[in-house]
Amino acid sequence: MNKSVMVIMLVCIVLLSGCKQQATNVYSPDGDISLSFSTDNDGKLLYEIKVKDSLFVSPSAMGLVEKSGLSLSDGLEIENVDFNSADDTWTQPWGENKAIRNKYNEMAVLLSDGSTVGLTVRFRVFDDGVGFRYEYDVRNVDSLFITDELTEFNIANDGVSWSIPASFETYELLYRTLPISGIDNANTPMTFKCGSVYASIHEAALTDFPEMTLKHTDGCHFKAELAPWPDGVKARIAGGKFVTPWRTIQIGGKAVDLINSSLILNLNEPCKLETTDWIRPMKYIGIWWGMHLGVETWYDGKRHGATTANAKRYIDFAAANNIDAVVYEGWNKGWENWGGSQEFDYTVPYDDFDIKEIAEYARKKGVKIIGHHETGGNVLNYERQLDNAYKWYSDMGINCVKTGYAGGLPDGNNHHGQFNVRHYRKVVETAAKYRTTLDVHEPIKDTGIRRTYPNMMTREGARGMEWNAWSDGNPPSHHVMLPFTRLLSGPMDYTPGIFDITYERIKNSPDRKQWNMKDSKDCRVNTTLAKQIANWVILYSPLQMASDMIENYEEHPAFQFFRDFDPDCDWSKALEGEPGEYVVIVRKAKDRYFLGAATDEESREVEIGLDFLEPGRVYDAVIYADAEDSDWETNPAAYRIMNRKVSYEDKLRIKMARGGGQAVYFRPIE
Structure with a gap:
């Protein structure tokens, strides 16, 4: 064996022996979102997220804590990393959109303490965000009592947020617009904007686990907080194998990208019902x-x-x-x-x-x-x-x-x-x-x-x-x-x-x-x-x-x-909007379209392209609009109904009073 071959083999051995401490990466299909996973010298599990090469979520802890002291997070070493990808379309019997594209890259990191605890941290990175969950296999135990979740969401930079306070009893609270750093705690979805990136933290596939809220720890850093049982235990697990809900971060370049995202649905299991023909909007x-x-x-x-x-x-x-x-x-x-x-x-x-x-x-x-x-x-x-x-x-x-x-x-x-x-x-x-x-x-x-x-x-x-x-x-x-x-x-x-x-x-x-x-x-x-x-x-x-x-x-x-109006829509799209300010959404049901636009306490005008309509057809647009003197405080009941012939090449100027809105019914003219 010559010296050059020996040198190459030694380098490979060194690299392989150190791979458990190296960062492991996965990218969204379009390459804009990257997620890195690593373990530090103490065996602490960490992830971070970049959006277009800019740090978006700084290194954040992961894992769970068990009542007996059994370590479910620290002291675990990477044994293997599996990569996978998917690009398919599934259909649902009803929904904002009947057809859903499911396209992601997956990284499954297999960790172990060498004897008792096995953990797979499964990451899926979509073009519209990230989901991850914990899949545990704890050997030789009859039950587990989870007392804490260590998952952090360390947002890299301050920005503006929209959320309700965390509560384990009710969601019927008014929303707050606050700096991210000004949130004490929040329920999810918690939506926020950093620079030009909009995002929302939530969870998917909550089946046999307490809900997750967010507790502020420092700066723009948040930690998962789980709803407890009366004795303070967060989750009771029969046996040693269990899977947590997905922790999700939807990501978009515009606020309406979050509305148009299907990430939450894509992270749930397919339909378990034998038939769905009895289900209708x-x-x-x-x-x-x-x-x-x-x-x-x-x-x-x-x-x-x-x-x-x-x-x-x-x-x-x-x-x-x-x-x-x-x-x-x-x-x-x-x-x-x-x-x-x-x-x-x-x-x-x-x-x-x-x-x-x-x-x-x-x-x-x-x-x-x-x-x-x-x-x-x-x-x-x-x-x-x-x-x-x-x-x-x-x-x-x-x-x-x-x-x-x-x-x-x-x-x-x-x-x-x-x-x-x-x-x-x-x-x-x-x-x-x-x-x-x-x-x-x-x-x-x-x-x-x-x-x-x-x-x-x-x-x-x-x-x-x-x-x-x-x-x-x-x-x-x-x-x-x-x-x-x-x-x-x-x-x-x-x-x-x-x-x-x-x-x-x-x-x-x-x-x-x-x-x-x-x-x-x-x-x-x-x-x-x-x-x-x-x-x-x-x-x-x-x-x-x-x-x-x-x-x-x-x-x-x-x-x-x-x-x-037909609630059984086939396709939907949020066209424009900003949280708490205004929104414009259109839905298609069979060959008809329904558009809704609304504003906050300010009057507003927006111009919307009608290129969502089917080319080559003319539509009668029946417009239900605020009157010229409408006002949510002083003249809320004033309205007008107008008709206009339109096609996909046209634009529609929507004028909304303070606290007002506009609805449009597009019916094709044969």
Whole structure:
């Protein structure tokens, strides 16, 4: 063997022996995002992210902590690194986009302590961001008790952020615009901008783990904070093998790139249901808003909302106005226990609500019924009745259910810990057993489960319309903040569409003294009418509600938009916008398009190219716009409806009043 060959062999041996301390890299398919993984001299796990060669996330710790002291993070050495890639397209039965491209490069880093702990840290880098998770194989243990997660998100530079405070009980909080360094803690999605890069931190595929929030540690550095069990343990694991949710960072050059990202869905497992033909988007109305205003009650009595006669009236309105379904809240016994035992009976209606007669009446009219299960937080009572309640509904042809959890959970559990994550999953699986779709209020946040269980269609999980009935309400900026924050995680049942914006009809009613309505002059909806219409497009939900009492829609010309609206879209795109300022979104359903634009407290004009329309066709654009003198504070009900012939070569100038918006229905002219 000559000297040169020996030198080469020695160099190779040295390099191989040191590879466990070397950084390991993976790039996005377009090369703009790079992720590096390494272990330091103490065996600490670290990752960092660069965007177009600029440091975006500085070296950040990784791993978990176990109660017994078993090391799940330190002292692990790299045994192997596997690389993979994918580029495929999958379809879903409903969604903002029916076809989803899944294109990424993957790096799986296999680590071990040599005896007990095996860990694969799996990274996937897409053109629109990064996801990583921990896959543990701990040998010779019966159970594990996770007490902390070490994952850090050390943002390299300060910038501006949009988030709600961290809470393990509620997401119904107003959003804040703060410097990244000024955040004490935040729930996810937490959206921010550094320089010219927009990003949002969240999680995907939360199945049997507590939710992750973010705790500020120093500068622009944040650490994962998990919702605990009452004893302080964060996650209880049976056996030694488990996989965490994905930790995600969506990344884009424009704010709307985050809305157009499919990263969260792509990191969830494919659909587990054998068939999905029974799952379909719907428009709905319901006996609901009157209760929040105090005009009607959930419990039985002289002002009870869910009566047989009222139910049929809503069914008649739905049948006459191209509306698919009706929801009834307060139909079942148990509401009289509100604030006490919170015990509901999910198969016993109040005496004035003949559910079998109503179900048959709806069937003959071609209208679906959306059932309602309020738990008041008493999930143990709900689980005892779960199977029977869904079967009972299904036997009557009721295969869509709205659930609620407005109340404290038993035994000191919080809403967002592992206890309730497991409960929500149990409900989804039970509903699927009876071919039933779900609309969940007071939920665990969306992390893309709708890909795996598409019967999980929509959820609340933010301040929705009801806050306008009994508080100062949601400010105009709220509706143009949600698409860049909460809605990045998935659909929201915001329940838009109030036409009596200042509640004049009921405020002027001679019966008002009999109602329990708030007297505050500030109690109203803080938008213009045109923005309420636009929100049917902007605030995406496959179950989309016209939430006002039907009296306010009868003979109203602007309600024609909802009659024409199709929630079963095939394709969507956010065209322009900035968090909390304005947004413009278009959706295609079959051969028609629906555009929604909205602004904050400032009036605004934007010009939008119509190149999303099909070339070679002419469309009648029916425009629902603010009037010249519209203003969310002083003249919110003023609007105008205009028609214009357009094609894909045209541009549309959108003028919005303060707190206003615009909705456009594009129908092809044959």
